[in-house]
Amino acid sequence: MKAILGGTFDPVHLGHLHAARRAQAALAIPNVTLLLAARPGHRADPLAGIDDRWQMLRLATRRTPDLLASDLEIVRPGPSYTVDSLSELRGTEPLVWLIGRDALADVPSWHRAGELATLCHFVVLDRPGHDRSVPFVPRGFEIVDKVSDLVERPCGGLFCLRNAMLDVSASEVRRIVAEGGDARALLPSDVWTYIWRRGLYRSCGGERGRAQP
Numbered sequence: 662m663k664a665i666l667g668g669t670f671d672p673v674h675l676g677h678l679h680a681a682r683r684a685q686a687a688l689a690i691p692n693v694t695l696l697l698a699a700r701p702g703h704r705a706d707p708l709a710g711i712d713d714r715w716q717m718l719r720l721a722t723r724r725t726p727d728l729l730a731s732d733l734e735i736v737r738p739g740p741s742y743t744v745d746s747l748s749e750l751r752g753t754e755p756l757v758w759l760i761g762r763d764a765l766a767d768v769p770s771w772h773r774a775g776e777l778a779t780l781c782h783f784v785v786l787d788r789p790g791h792d793r794s795v796p797f798v799p800r801g802f803e804i805v806d807k808v809s810d811l812v813e814r815p816c817g818g819l820f821c822l823r824n825a826m827l828d829v830s831a832s833e834v835r836r837i838v839a840e841g842g843d844a845r846a847l848l849p850s851d852v853w854t855y856i857w858r859r860g861l862y863r864s865c866g867g868e869r870g871r872a873q874p
């Protein structure tokens with residue numbers, strides 16, 4: 662199985678890395694690929710540009726053989742549609758798309774959402790503060806009780822990973838930085854340094870007393 666965590670990574674944070682590692686352990690696979698949604702078609706434009714988000718993702722994964730970064734959606738022109746990436750990545754091994762509870766409900770609005778269940782499994786990641794009851798199940802998917810059940814079929818399974826995830830979000834990181842606060846506890850240290858050096862996410866009023874790397 663090949664597992665992918667897609668995201669805008671605006672910026673990549675410790676919650677992403679932790680979630681990817683929990684999934685990697687549960688699936689008993691050597692690595693997870695973090696795929697940058699370069700030009701997301703289904704949500705507001707990220708604050709940081711593609712190059713900055715890619716540099717941060719590279720910094721976060723450069724010493725982690727278990728976490729790989731993919732620029733597939735940077736290289737492919739046009740909107741970053743998950744269905745296109747899954748079609749491109751499809752090979753002999755089943756694909757597992759890792760997705761947070763919060764993002765699951767948006768799936769029906771994704772481009773050609775009806776085809777997703779013919780291309781991948783979903784592994785749903787809990788997010789602190791989000792309902793942990795029976796999840797919304799996108800069209801074509803079927804809940805499986807055990808992660809090992811995903812191996813039995815090529816695609817269309819949905820497994821809820823019950824591991825505790827970190828209460829970190831990119832929007833919280835952006836808010837803290839915009840207010841001149843210190844977000845280094847939520848980020849890989851190289852990413853915090855990059856944000857600070859590049860002046861990302863700063864708002865006009867948030868300069869005084871700004872935390873330094």
Ligand code: ATP
Nearest residue numbers: 668669670676680760761764826827829830831832
């Ligand atoms: P934002 O706060 O801007 O919405 P985000 O923190 O959700 O950003 P994304 O890049 O949009 O970051 O997330 C990519 C994927 O990772 C999504 O499926 C999201 O639900 C999931 N995810 C993000 N943070 C966590 C976390 N702390 N634990 C588990 N999954 C997460």
